[in-house]
Amino acid sequence: MALIAAGSQCVMAQDVKETTVSFMKADHAAFSGSYNYPKSMVEKVLADRLAATGLDHGKSTSGFKRYSETIWTGITDTKGDIYTKVSGSKKNAVVYVLISKGYDNFISSTTDSGTAAKTKDFLVGLEKDISAYQQQLILEERQKELAKQEKKEQDLQKKLDKQSLELQKAQSALDATKSKS
Secondary structure, eight states, X not given: OHHHHHXXXXXXXXXXXXXXXXXXXXXXXXXEEEESSOHHHHHHHHHHXXXXXXXXXXXXETTEEEEEEEOOTTTOSSOEEEEEEEEEOSSOEEEEEEEESSTTOBOOTTTOHHHHHXXXXXXXXXXXXXXXXXXXXXXXXXXXXXXXXXXXXXXXXHHHHXXXXXXXXXXXXXXXXXXXX
């Protein structure tokens, strides 16, 4: 069982890597995670996960969301600027994360291995949250469809009851006409 879990984590980890990203007219160390989910879904889950760690009021900067002079709970204990960006389409998305501990001092695994590892773990864990969110959306859609079907069933039952009542009235009228003759 442990082997299976480790194998699946490795599959997910293949989509998370250290990279460089062009930001503010220069290349900087960054981390990225690729996901087979729509960009809009990934953006929503990322925003929720960041808000859960206290990062909920970012400002747009050069296509990235910037969280200034903050401590990213669970990732780093020192203040810095965190930049996030989600790019992609209706089928795939890539999340980029840059962490700066001062002017032009973007972290990498060579400059801060602990923070780098925690950032990668954050991106790996995002997959589970995106999947859970997708399942929640599917469940909500199915509940809406079920409610529609139940409403249709109720409407049809009312129509059937009305027709049965009309049939009974017609039968009673027919019986009354037969008994008079």
